[in-house]
Amino acid sequence: MKKIIWILSFSASLLALPFAAQAAGGPGIELEPAHNNLRHADSLQRGAVLFSNYCMACHSAKYMRYNRIAKDIGWSDEQVVSQMAHGLNKVVDEVQTRMLPGVAMDVLGTEPPDLSLMARLKGTDYIYTFLRAYHQDENGNWDNTVLKGTSMPNVLEGIQRHASSEDYAQAARDIANFLEYVGEPxxxxxxxxxxxxxxxxxxxxxxxxxxxxxxxxxxxx
Ligand code: HEC
Structure with missing residues (x-):
């Protein structure tokens, strides 16, 4: 009898595991639903451009190659090179960061993680919420409510300041959408x-x- 109860509770906890992983944002953090859609090629394309312009200065997505991205999100090889790689890479290259080796440690005090599997690790909603969770205190110092004391700066500050709140949310949604695609092409x-x-x-x-x-x-x- 005991054995059966043990097996039952063990399987129940296994079933609960994915939910535990979803809640990885930590206690008390409400994740906002990204409401993204992997079938929206235009969102994925915008996300890819934003990722290139705002994230690749520090992050890589090295399990992806440019030609795979092009094929999946509806670009030609020439388009992906001009839109995402700015002519600096070949279509067969992996999506590497533009940060030179060793610089991140000196400037940021840590290595920015590769983002290939980040959406699988933390969830699409997490990325969406995290990108929009920056706020400034009265002394003008930035912090992030999702990842307190993070060494990642508020990279979307320009969009946050100058675009409408819908466009700002859409930019974060497009990036989260793109990273969900990258996590499982x-x-x-x-x-x-x-x-x-x-x-x-x-x-x-x-x-x-x-x-x-x-x-x-x-x-x-
Ligand atoms: C100036 C460099 C820099 C840029 C640009 C940058 N990041 Fe980061 N990012 C970091 C660093 C450093 C960390 C590690 C943060 C930490 O552990 O505090 C990080 C961590 C992350 C994480 C993991 C957070 C976690 O919970 O562990 C995600 C997701 C992320 N970045 C997404 C992005 C996205 C998306 C962009 C582009 C919109 C971006 N980053 C642009 C430096 C950067």
């Missing part, structure tokens, strides 16, 4: 495949039913 294919499998199973069900009818037609029952 095959996700859209996987979602499409899911529907195909279900459609296939429905057709199969129908055929099986028709076949059953056919088999039993002449049998009295």
């Amino acid at each position: 095959a996700k859209m294919d996987r979602m499409d495949l899911g529907w195909k499998v279900i459609a296939f199973l429905l057709v199969l069900l129908l055929l099986t039913y028709v076949l059953k009818k056919e088999y039993w037609r002449d049998i009295k029952h």
